[in-house]
Amino acid sequence: MKIEQAYTIVTSPGRNFVTLKIVTDQGEYGIGDATLNGREMAVVAYLEEHVIPTLIGRDPQRIEDIWHYLYRGAYWRRGPVTMTAIAAVDMALWDIKAKLAEMPLYQLLGGKSRDRVMVYGHATGRDIDACLEEVARHVDEGYKAVRVQAGIPGIASIYGVAKKDGEPYEPADADLPAEHVWSTSKYLNHVPKLFAAVRERFGDDLHVLHDVHHRLTPIEAARLGKEVEPYHLFWLEDCVPAENQEAFGLIRQHTTTPLAVGEVFNSLFDAKTLIENQWIDYIRTTLTHAGGITHVRRIADLAGLYHVRTGFHGPTDLSPVCLGAAIHFDTWVPNFGIQEYMPHTSATDEVFPHDYRFENGHFIVGETPGHGVDIDEQLAKQYPYKRASLPVNRLEDGTLWHW
Ligand SMILES: O=C(O)C(=O)C[C@H](O)[C@H](O)CO
Numbered sequence: 001m002k003i004e005q006a007y008t009i010v011t012s013p014g015r016n017f018v019t020l021k022i023v024t025d026q027g028e029y030g031i032g033d034a035t036l037n038g039r040e041m042a043v044v045a046y047l048e049e050h051v052i053p054t055l056i057g058r059d060p061q062r063i064e065d066i067w068h069y070l071y072r073g074a075y076w077r078r079g080p081v082t083m084t085a086i087a088a089v090d091m092a093l094w095d096i097k098a099k100l101a102e103m104p105l106y107q108l109l110g111g112k113s114r115d116r117v118m119v120y121g122h123a124t125g126r127d128i129d130a131c132l133e134e135v136a137r138h139v140d141e142g143y144k145a146v147r148v149q150a151g152i153p154g155i156a157s158i159y160g161v162a163k164k165d166g167e168p169y170e171p172a173d174a175d176l177p178a179e180h181v182w183s184t185s186k187y188l189n190h191v192p193k194l195f196a197a198v199r200e201r202f203g204d205d206l207h208v209l210h211d212v213h214h215r216l217t218p219i220e221a222a223r224l225g226k227e228v229e230p231y232h233l234f235w236l237e238d239c240v241p242a243e244n245q246e247a248f249g250l251i252r253q254h255t256t257t258p259l260a261v262g263e264v265f266n267s268l269f270d271a272k273t274l275i276e277n278q279w280i281d282y283i284r285t286t287l288t289h290a291g292g293i294t295h296v297r298r299i300a301d302l303a304g305l306y307h308v309r310t311g312f313h314g315p316t317d318l319s320p321v322c323l324g325a326a327i328h329f330d331t332w333v334p335n336f337g338i339q340e341y342m343p344h345t346s347a348t349d350e351v352f353p354h355d356y357r358f359e360n361g362h363f364i365v366g367e368t369p370g371h372g373v374d375i376d377e378q379l380a381k382q383y384p385y386k387r388a389s390l391p392v393n394r395l396e397d398g399t400l401w402h403w
């Protein structure tokens with residue numbers, strides 16, 4: 001069997017998605033998600049110019065060999081563009097292999113470790129009261145875990161909090177980057193009040209999560225972790241930027257609040273020190289941005305040795321192809337923690353027909369051979385690519401900050 005054809009499909013049913021389709025000489029095909037939010041066309045160029053020509057004629061069943069060919073062969077290792085391109089190939093090849101085996105992907109990985117996959121939803125509001133209403137809506141919809149982000153008095157707009165209550169937030173919401181202004185002191189003073197109000201209204205059973213989105217220094221993160229300890233967060237996410245993995249050692253000394261990190265990581269090496277030192281509790285690196293199933297499986301296996309569980313990134317800027325493959329991975333992986341979930345628009349769901357389903361705060365994996373997600377290429381053509389940029393953040397004195 002040989003790879004006969006491979007091509008990218010860029011579609012924007014509400015937001016941009018990049019999909020790689022690989023077709024064999026025997027008519028079987030697989031698809032992989034290649035969406036790198038805000039840098040979509042860089043991955044398309046990488047795939048079309050440097051990857052696809054090398055795939056033609058190869059045996060699609062040699063997933064491991066093709067992974068190393070693309071990783072080692074590039075010489076220039078790692079990086080989000082390279083690792084997203086490799087991930088798209090890898091995901092498509094696992095899709096093909098599972099279809100050939102006439103098995104849903106989770107079976108090929110080793111079978112079910114669980115019957116269903118717990119997810120967390122996103123509640124945001126302009127203030128604490130509006131936010132609590134959104135948490136209540138999620139609880140009514142069956143969610144067992146909710147990420148909670150509220151507006152902060154004195155900060156005009158914050159990335160991750162919807163512009164209108166009740167609507168999802170969109171990271172890439174402008175042609176060129178929007179600018180926000182950030183105040184760490186206002187934020188630190190407010191967040192404990194938010195979680196006190198959440199526990200007061202919803203009691204102790206609901207799992208609550210919070211994303212700091214890289215905006216603190218280690219000692220500030222340590223303070224926040226300590227101050228929210230009474231509210232028993234499921235996790236505190238990305239409390240500092242993680243290029244300096246040792247920073248987490250400092251935070252860890254000060255707080256028992258569980259720590260999650262890794263949505264911007266693209267390889268095992270970004271997480272190795274964090275995992276081996278047990279400085280984190282959840283690894284968020286997802287299939288699309290870190291070399292696909294083949295590489296993320298290695299990260300999960302290392303994490304499992306150190307009691308670190310998975311909590312894959314899953315915002316709407318990853319396509320249903322990534323979500324579908326992630327649900328198979330989550331169903332199999334022994335050290336599963338939780339899966340992030342932001343529902344896609346109905347237009348996106350129509351472009352990407354899938355067999356996973358949401359039920360009572362969990363995903364139930366499908367039984368279709370492969371990863372269970374397809375693409376309607378005709379429909380995809382109706383939604384052309386539109387440049388969309390992620391925002392930037394500045395401190396009140398104008399210093400460029402993490403957003
Ligand atoms: O889902 C999350 O936790 C995020 O932080 C979302 C990211 O900001 C988003 O994927 C950026 O494209």
Ligand SMILES: [Mg+2]
Binds near residue numbers: 263
């Ligand atoms: Mg995040």
